Amino acid sequence: MQQVDAVIQRRLASDVAMINQIAHYIISAGGKRIRPMLVLLFSRALGFSGRERYELAATVEFIHTATLLHDDVVDESALRRGRQTANALFGNAASVLVGDFVYSRAFQMMVSVNRMRVLEVLADATNIIAEGEVLQLMNMHDPDVAVDDYLRVIRYKTAKLFEASARLGAVLADASPAVEEACADYGRSLGTAFQLVDDLLDYEGATAQLGKNVGDDLREGKPTLPLLIAMSRGSAAERGLVRHAIEHGEVARLPEIVEIVRRTGAINATRDAARAEADKARASLAVLGSSDAREALLELCVRSVERSS
Secondary structure (H helix, E strand, O other), X not given: OHHHHHHHHHHHOOOOHHHHHHHHHHHHOOOOOHHHHHHHHHHXXXXXXXXXXXHHHHHHHHHHHHHHHHHHHHHOOOEEOOEEOHHHHHOHHHHHHHHXXXXXXXXXXXXXXXXXXXXXHHHHHHHHHHHHHHHHHHHOOOOOOOHHHHHHHHHHHHXXXXXXXXXXXXXHOOOOHHHHHHHHHHHHHHHHHHHHHHHHHHHHOOHHHHOOOXXXXXXXXXXXXXXXHHHHHOOHHHHHHHHHHHHHOOOOOHHHHHHHHHHOOHHHHHHHHHHHHHHHHHHHHHHOOOOHHHHHXXXXXXXXXXXOO
């Protein structure tokens, strides 16, 4: 990861001062860096040790960073990773344009690896992510969203880059199509589990722990799984309260809604759904031989689901 950070710092450089300022601001906020970690771990597990793994690990982090810059503008978010968002600090226009810079820099980096399969994987991923963003926008303030439609947004918007990151390790190692698909399955399932936990933490955690404001999803009118389950299990009055909150992005009665989500067992049910996805990810690792990298990937399944931030 130190090698990846070195690539990130070098590749962020621009002659435009504001690009340097904003890009370094969001990258320096840290984050879990799971996506680049997947590139490195699958590369290692499959025996690839070339320097291209650092370049592609940094590339997927850049794609993720660009989506965060754009997401925070769309969602009008003020807090991420415990700090002001770039749009809150520098304005929406600057955040969107620097997000474009980071995206295009990622494409320069993936071209430098000079592998057509890498371009196919990442071009497909960025396109699917964009579709996921639009699908989520269509679902905003709609309490009648089906669980399958909600899961589709997760698989497009979040899990697709996890999937691509895991797949890239196999591509670099020239793994067989079957092994590549198993790696991709791991990434997809892990990414789905990760987002499910993110969604439940909006009703379980505290702002200081999460690094974002509790209730942000509700304020944005996002009908996430904890709310969908709470509506399916709650009384008519409780269902009406949650529906109204989703439709109007209302957080004034957030404590009551959190209580409904907890009382109906929606938090535990959402975490159980995340554990089921983590179990699928774990099963996908059967194609890998024994190694420290495989053990780390197994550990990642547990950490992603049982976390509190």
